[in-house]
Structures are given as C-alpha cells and as structure tokens.
Amino acid sequence: MGDRAKSLRNTIVLIAGLLVFWQLMYAVIGEVAMRSPWQTMRYTVTLVETDFFWVHLTNTLQAFAVALVLSVVLGLLIGFALGLHRLSAEAMEPMLVALYSIPKITLYPIILLAFGLGMSAKIAFGAIHGIIPVALFTLNAVRSTKPILVKTGRVLKLSPPAMVRSILFPAAVPEIFTGLRVGFSLTLIGTVLGEMFAAQHGLGYLLMNAIGLYNVDVIMSVTFLLVVFAAGVNGILLAVDRRLHFRV
Amino acid sequence: MTSAHVALKGVTKRFPASAGGQAVHALGPIDLSIRQGEFFAVVGPSGCGKSTLLELIAGLTPASEGQIEFEGRAIENEIPDGIGVVFQEDACFPWLSVRENVEFGLRKAGVAPDEKARRVRDAIAMMGLGEFAPSYPAQLSGGMRQRVCIARTLVAKPRLLLLDEPFGALDQQTRLLMGDEVLRLWREIGATVFLITHALDEAAMLADRIAVMSARPGTVIDMVETHWPRERDSRIVEQESFGATTSRLWKTLREESMKTMGRSAAAT
Amino acid sequence: MRRVRLYQVGVIAGLLLLLEALCLAGVIDKITMPPPHRIAVDLVKLxxxxxxYPEIGKSLANVLLAFGLAYSTGIVTGTVLHGYRTARETLDPLFATYYAIPVFAFYPLFIVIFGLGDGPQVLIGFLLGVVAVIVTMLNGLDRVPRVLRKTASICRMGPFETAVHVTLPFCAPYLLTAAKLALAYAFIGVIGSEFIMARSGMGYEIGYAYTNFDNATMYPLIVLILLLSIVMNGVLTHWEKLLLARRGQR
Structure with a gap:
C-alpha cells in the first residue's frame, strides 16, 4: 500500500515538474516557436473536435493495430522457434541484438520501394521496429526457463506442444510481457515515424505537414497527444509487467 | 602484557527509525577490554548485533553512546590506522588479479615501491597463493578468494585484525584448515585478533577468550577463557576441555536463542 | 563455439544468396533493389x-557529438542521482516511460526553435541516448557490493578515490553497455533526423537518391550506415565480453 501511494506521489510530482519545465521553456522561447501548456491543451480540445483530425487518427490507429499484431505474432513465433533450439538460440541471439541496435530508419526507402507509398509501408515499418524486441525477449525467456521445470515436464512425458503450452509459455510469461511492452512502444514509434517520412494520412503526416505550414499550434498539440498516449498506455503495461514479475 | 589494546566503555548502537518503522536498539551497553596480542572471539545468536560491534570497532559506523579506544586513542567515526578487516562476503575486486588485489591493501600506506613489492610477495607467499598471483578471482575457489582477502589485509601489517565470520561461506573442511591458517598467522604477525562467528566450535578452537552475546539488544552475558597454549592447531578439538568449552557456550546460547525464537513466534 | 560461428555465417550467406537469386530471377525488380553483388560493387565505387566523404564525415561527426554528450551527461547524472534517493524515485516513472515516447515527434519543434541545422539533429541523438546511459549507470551502481565500499573505507580511501578505484572499475561492463546504447541511439537520432528534414548528411543523401531513383547511391549508403553501426556495436560487445569473462560471468 505504502509503495503504491509513493509511486502515485512520484508520478504527480513528476508531471507537475514537467509542466513547470514546459511553461519555463515557453517563457524563454516565446510565441514564435512554442505554446504554453494551457494554450496547447485548449488547442488540442478544438483539434479533437474537427473531422479531419479523426480521419488522421483512425488512419494511424489502423496502421498501428495491424503492425502490432504482426510484431506480436511474428515476434513470438521467431522467439519460440529459436529459443527452443539451443544452437539456434546461441547463434541468433547476438544477431538479433545487432539488428535491434541498427538505425532501422535507414531502411525506410527500401520499405517504400518494396511496398509503395501508403498503408502497407507504414505497417511494415512499424512491424520491423516491433518484431525484434518481441522475438529477443521471447527467445531469452524461453531459453532461460529453469531446467528443473523442463525436466519435470519430461518426466511427465509431455508432448512438445503440451510442453510449450503448460510449462515453457507460463514460465516465460513475465519476460515475454516485457518484450510485448517494449514492442508496443517501438511499433508505435515506427508507425508514426513512417508517417513522418512519406504518407498522406496519419498523425505523423499531420505533424510534418504542420511544420511545412509553420503551424505551431498543430505541432504542439499532436506532439502532446502522441506523448500522452504513449506514456499512458506504457504506464498501464508497466503496472501489469511489475505484477507479473512479482508473482515469481 | 595485559594492557587493553581495544577498550569499549558503555557502547550502544541505535538505528534511527526508517520510514514507517521504529528506532532499533541494536546493541549495548557493552564494556569490553581486549588485551594486546590476544585472540578474542565473539559468539551470539543471529541478529544480536555481532557484526555491528565489529563495524563500531573498525570505525565503519559511529557509536550512539559510549566510547571506543584503540591503542589509547578514541575512535570517532574514522577508520583508525593499524586496523585490518576480513569480511564474510567475497570482497575480492573481480577486475584485479590476485597480485593487484593484494597490492590494493597498500595503496594508501605510503610505502616505497621496492618495499611494497617485497611485502606483497611475502603476503602472497604466506597465504600460499604464489602460483595464483596472475590469476583473476573468478578463476579461484571460495576458500582461495578468502585467502586473497586475508593477504590483502595482512600486507598492510595491521596491529588489530578484525574477522567478520570470515569462513561463514566456506565448507566445513575448508573452515578447519583455514582455522589452522589463522592461528599460524596470528602467531607470526603478533597482532590482536577479534573474531566474530556463529560457529561455537570455531570460537572454542581458535580463541583465548570468548564473549557470548545476548539476543538484541546485544550485551555480553558470559566470558569464557580457554587457557589454550599459544602453540595450537585444530587438533585441540580432541581435548576434553574443548568439549567442556563448547558445551558451556552452547548452554548459554541455547537459552538466548530460545528467547529470540519465542519472540518471533509471539510476533507472528 | 565454432558451430555457432558456422551457423551465423550460414544464416548470413543464405540470406544474401536468397536475395541474389530473387533479384537475378526478377522476382525483385531492378527498380526496387539491385542484386547484393551489385550493391557491393557500388559501395566500393562510392x-x-x-x-x-564530406557528407559521411558530417554525419559521423554529429553522431560522435551526440554520443559524447549523451554519454558524459548520462554518466555524471547517473552518478549524482545515485546519491539522492528521493530525486531518483521521483524520476523513475519518467525513465520507465521514456522510451515509449516518440522523441522524433519533437524534431519539428526543435527545427522551429533552433533552425534547420546540426543542432536539432544532435539534440535528438542526445535525447534518445542520455536516459539509457543514466538508467544503465544507476543499475551498475546499485550492484556494487557493500563489502567493496567497506573495503575501500578500511583502506582509508575518500569518496573520490573510492569512485575511481572501486565503484567505476566495478561498473566497467555497465559503462560499456551504456556506450553501446548511446552509440546506437546517436546513429538513429542523427541519421533519422537527416532523413526527415535536413540539407546535408548521409540521411539526407539517401533521401535525395531515393527521390531521384538513384539506387547506385542509395543502397550502398544504407549498407554503409548499417555496417558502421554493426561494427562499432560489435567492437564494444567484444570488449564487454572480455571484461565479463575475466569476472567469470559468461
């Protein structure tokens, strides 16, 4: 109980601190390039009431949803397939880590050439950001399952699918969930980034369009909405994540 | 030679209340007088503040009340010169080789380089680590790592050697052998040794005098003299008086331990 | 160990051969992607x-600048923050959420504030990396065993000496992990920013080549960036493994 009160207090202090910082930055930089928190929130309300905002938002959410499903399904498949085979796990883990750390942004032109401008390119870009962390966390979670649990399963003569279903998966759930959380964030970032480079729809496009038109109100509001959404969902996922890890 | 090398007068230790908790009276009041060159051991039930007592003498933590003197000078929250400590935990620096670990003990001693090299070589040889000098701690067993820590302490030529359950993490055979080793070192370097242990046989075999501590707040409830000759080793466990000492220690401690267990049983 | 290497080489060679075959067979057309051997030749030519070289140099200079700033700031901040529990606990939610935030979304804002130059790019690279360094540093400092600090006290070392001779050497593997992260984020930040909006740099050149269907420039440049980041990452990983092996950890 005390812990929860403390983390609530910390979050409130932090949000207040960030708002003060924002206000200060506004005071320093001024009207030319920034808006105050209050102005931003007021403009956000008017923005949210327009139809064209919803067109872009739905577009982003659609792309993100499909990319997320792809990231999770492919990531889990790759992670389990490699994690269950020792040599594959050992050989592929460093390669996945290397892939994880490359600037995937540079791959964007290739994605565009392969998929053409539009929805599928955004989805592909979101998915390549998300698949690797999901696969990597899953691989490590499966690989580091306590040997005694696996032995127990073998003594019980479980079939390979039953082994995955009733031992490997449940034991790996907390770590896999961490992978899903990271994958969620990165897929979102990837999708929005994709929209920023080349697209005719979506929040990322809205952002780039606004800078072209030098519309500071829109830049501030869209950035604000993206940050609030990403931070909010991540906060919820993080709470679940902590509970899962606590279980052990 | 019965002058007090270390003297504690009315020493207590209280830990301030942490968030939501109560202040803890951990130790004392304790009066102790440890003689020059003596092998002194402290035994007590777990959580009685034995290690706190050692940290007080080492100057690692300040006393709440009372006074601690080492060689006639008060210790006030400062590490006095001439003190060496061997901890229970593995305190080897994993990024340094055995030789570099031992050298670490002389880093602040202000010894000339050739003198330093000689003393490091001697300490390594004394602990039988010669062939392992270039090895890294990770390549050694737990017992060998503890020898490295002892060598690192000895190289600074401490006049008071504080041992905080130094064999606690080792297996029984290694413990007995290390016990012999410590007795030999004690005779060779002529330092006063202050040993904290929870193993009664260890205390009975090694020490000249043994203080038995009560449950928290820890105070000295019994003092046992063993009257061993200075030349001794682990074979004294065969002697009758070894058994008598051990059982006297156990009798006192058993009552104390029962109290603690009763308290925790009542608390749940 | 050799089987692992063989496996890795096999996977990479297999993928390259597959791509080569697909390109030569026309499944992947020339406008989308030239065959791998062509890219290699183009890279050498380039x-x-x-x-x-000026573009490459400029990008790399910005990457190094962003890396240096993020790394030094992160280590100092992490070390200082480790001493202040309340401040650290207050910032914890920020650290936990930070990498969910699309930092690139701030790039347009930075351009408006600082103008279209190196500043916003380096700032993005810095912002991406700095928190990873702080978190890694805190993580490393948390793991310094109390007994090692006590040993330093017994050897009569002050706070500064303890940091130089005990705490930082203990954290060396963490310092390397932090360097890897900061470097990776510096690359992503700088190249990505150049990509979104810039007037020069490798990212800009890639974008320019893309709009002009100049695959002979675009693909080699992409491959070059990937190779650079993989090689730098590999060197640091190797070093990290050596340190850990000496300490008996994998």
Whole structure:
C-alpha cells in the first residue's frame, strides 16, 4: 500500500515538474516557436473536435493495430522457434541484438520501394521496429526457463506442444510481457515515424505537414497527444509487467 | 602484557527509525577490554548485533553512546590506522588479479615501491597463493578468494585484525584448515585478533577468550577463557576441555536463542 | 563455439544468396533493389570516388557529438542521482516511460526553435541516448557490493578515490553497455533526423537518391550506415565480453 501511494506521489510530482519545465521553456522561447501548456491543451480540445483530425487518427490507429499484431505474432513465433533450439538460440541471439541496435530508419526507402507509398509501408515499418524486441525477449525467456521445470515436464512425458503450452509459455510469461511492452512502444514509434517520412494520412503526416505550414499550434498539440498516449498506455503495461514479475 | 589494546566503555548502537518503522536498539551497553596480542572471539545468536560491534570497532559506523579506544586513542567515526578487516562476503575486486588485489591493501600506506613489492610477495607467499598471483578471482575457489582477502589485509601489517565470520561461506573442511591458517598467522604477525562467528566450535578452537552475546539488544552475558597454549592447531578439538568449552557456550546460547525464537513466534 | 560461428555465417550467406537469386530471377525488380553483388560493387565505387566523404564525415561527426554528450551527461547524472534517493524515485516513472515516447515527434519543434541545422539533429541523438546511459549507470551502481565500499573505507580511501578505484572499475561492463546504447541511439537520432528534414548528411543523401531513383547511391549508403553501426556495436560487445569473462560471468 505504502509503495503504491509513493509511486502515485512520484508520478504527480513528476508531471507537475514537467509542466513547470514546459511553461519555463515557453517563457524563454516565446510565441514564435512554442505554446504554453494551457494554450496547447485548449488547442488540442478544438483539434479533437474537427473531422479531419479523426480521419488522421483512425488512419494511424489502423496502421498501428495491424503492425502490432504482426510484431506480436511474428515476434513470438521467431522467439519460440529459436529459443527452443539451443544452437539456434546461441547463434541468433547476438544477431538479433545487432539488428535491434541498427538505425532501422535507414531502411525506410527500401520499405517504400518494396511496398509503395501508403498503408502497407507504414505497417511494415512499424512491424520491423516491433518484431525484434518481441522475438529477443521471447527467445531469452524461453531459453532461460529453469531446467528443473523442463525436466519435470519430461518426466511427465509431455508432448512438445503440451510442453510449450503448460510449462515453457507460463514460465516465460513475465519476460515475454516485457518484450510485448517494449514492442508496443517501438511499433508505435515506427508507425508514426513512417508517417513522418512519406504518407498522406496519419498523425505523423499531420505533424510534418504542420511544420511545412509553420503551424505551431498543430505541432504542439499532436506532439502532446502522441506523448500522452504513449506514456499512458506504457504506464498501464508497466503496472501489469511489475505484477507479473512479482508473482515469481 | 595485559594492557587493553581495544577498550569499549558503555557502547550502544541505535538505528534511527526508517520510514514507517521504529528506532532499533541494536546493541549495548557493552564494556569490553581486549588485551594486546590476544585472540578474542565473539559468539551470539543471529541478529544480536555481532557484526555491528565489529563495524563500531573498525570505525565503519559511529557509536550512539559510549566510547571506543584503540591503542589509547578514541575512535570517532574514522577508520583508525593499524586496523585490518576480513569480511564474510567475497570482497575480492573481480577486475584485479590476485597480485593487484593484494597490492590494493597498500595503496594508501605510503610505502616505497621496492618495499611494497617485497611485502606483497611475502603476503602472497604466506597465504600460499604464489602460483595464483596472475590469476583473476573468478578463476579461484571460495576458500582461495578468502585467502586473497586475508593477504590483502595482512600486507598492510595491521596491529588489530578484525574477522567478520570470515569462513561463514566456506565448507566445513575448508573452515578447519583455514582455522589452522589463522592461528599460524596470528602467531607470526603478533597482532590482536577479534573474531566474530556463529560457529561455537570455531570460537572454542581458535580463541583465548570468548564473549557470548545476548539476543538484541546485544550485551555480553558470559566470558569464557580457554587457557589454550599459544602453540595450537585444530587438533585441540580432541581435548576434553574443548568439549567442556563448547558445551558451556552452547548452554548459554541455547537459552538466548530460545528467547529470540519465542519472540518471533509471539510476533507472528 | 565454432558451430555457432558456422551457423551465423550460414544464416548470413543464405540470406544474401536468397536475395541474389530473387533479384537475378526478377522476382525483385531492378527498380526496387539491385542484386547484393551489385550493391557491393557500388559501395566500393562510392568509397573510391570519395565524392560523398564530406557528407559521411558530417554525419559521423554529429553522431560522435551526440554520443559524447549523451554519454558524459548520462554518466555524471547517473552518478549524482545515485546519491539522492528521493530525486531518483521521483524520476523513475519518467525513465520507465521514456522510451515509449516518440522523441522524433519533437524534431519539428526543435527545427522551429533552433533552425534547420546540426543542432536539432544532435539534440535528438542526445535525447534518445542520455536516459539509457543514466538508467544503465544507476543499475551498475546499485550492484556494487557493500563489502567493496567497506573495503575501500578500511583502506582509508575518500569518496573520490573510492569512485575511481572501486565503484567505476566495478561498473566497467555497465559503462560499456551504456556506450553501446548511446552509440546506437546517436546513429538513429542523427541519421533519422537527416532523413526527415535536413540539407546535408548521409540521411539526407539517401533521401535525395531515393527521390531521384538513384539506387547506385542509395543502397550502398544504407549498407554503409548499417555496417558502421554493426561494427562499432560489435567492437564494444567484444570488449564487454572480455571484461565479463575475466569476472567469470559468461
């Protein structure tokens, strides 16, 4: 109980601190390039009431949803397939880590050439950001399952699918969930980034369009909405994540 | 030679209340007088503040009340010169080789380089680590790592050697052998040794005098003299008086331990 | 160990051969992607011609600047923050959420504030990396065993000496992990920013080549960036493994 009160207090202090910082930055930089928190929130309300905002938002959410499903399904498949085979796990883990750390942004032109401008390119870009962390966390979670649990399963003569279903998966759930959380964030970032480079729809496009038109109100509001959404969902996922890890 | 090398007068230790908790009276009041060159051991039930007592003498933590003197000078929250400590935990620096670990003990001693090299070589040889000098701690067993820590302490030529359950993490055979080793070192370097242990046989075999501590707040409830000759080793466990000492220690401690267990049983 | 290497080489060679075959068979058309051997030849030509060296140099300089700033700031902040529990606990939610935030979304804002130059790019690279360094540093400092600090006290070392001779050497593997992260984020930040909006740099050149269907420039440049980041990452990983092996950890 005390812990929860403390983390609530910390979050409130932090949000207040960030708002003060924002206000200060506004005071320093001024009207030319920034808006105050209050102005931003007021403009956000008017923005949210327009139809064209919803067109872009739905577009982003659609792309993100499909990319997320792809990231999770492919990531889990790759992670389990490699994690269950020792040599594959050992050989592929460093390669996945290397892939994880490359600037995937540079791959964007290739994605565009392969998929053409539009929805599928955004989805592909979101998915390549998300698949690797999901696969990597899953691989490590499966690989580091306590040997005694696996032995127990073998003594019980479980079939390979039953082994995955009733031992490997449940034991790996907390770590896999961490992978899903990271994958969620990165897929979102990837999708929005994709929209920023080349697209005719979506929040990322809205952002780039606004800078072209030098519309500071829109830049501030869209950035604000993206940050609030990403931070909010991540906060919820993080709470679940902590509970899962606590279980052990 | 019965002058007090270390003297504690009315020493207590209280830990301030942490968030939501109560202040803890951990130790004392304790009066102790440890003689020059003596092998002194402290035994007590777990959580009685034995290690706190050692940290007080080492100057690692300040006393709440009372006074601690080492060689006639008060210790006030400062590490006095001439003190060496061997901890229970593995305190080897994993990024340094055995030789570099031992050298670490002389880093602040202000010894000339050739003198330093000689003393490091001697300490390594004394602990039988010669062939392992270039090895890294990770390549050694737990017992060998503890020898490295002892060598690192000895190289600074401490006049008071504080041992905080130094064999606690080792297996029984290694413990007995290390016990012999410590007795030999004690005779060779002529330092006063202050040993904290929870193993009664260890205390009975090694020490000249043994203080038995009560449950928290820890105070000295019994003092046992063993009257061993200075030349001794682990074979004294065969002697009758070894058994008598051990059982006297156990009798006192058993009552104390029962109290603690009763308290925790009542608390749940 | 050798089987692992063989496996890795096999996977990479297999993928390259597959791509080569697909390209040559026309499944992947020439406009989408030239065959891998062509890209390799183009890369060599590009490096020999040297025309793009100023762009490459500029990007790398910005990457190094962003890396240096993020790394030094992160280590100092992490070390200081480790001493202040309340401040650290207050910032914890920020650290936990930070990498969910699309930092690139701030790039347009930075351009408006600082103008279209190196500043916003370096700032993005810095912002991406700095928190990873702080978190890694805190993580490393948390793991310094109390007994090692006590040993330093017994050897009569002050706070500064303890940091130099005990705490930082203990954290060395963490310092390397932090360097890897900061470097990776510096690359992503700088190249990505150049990509979104810039007037020069490798990212800009890639974008320019893309709009002009100049695959002979675009693909070699992409491959070059990937190779650079993989090689730097590999060197640091190797070093990290050596340190850990000496300490008996994998």
């Amino acid at each position: 490096l020999l011609a040297g025309k793009l």
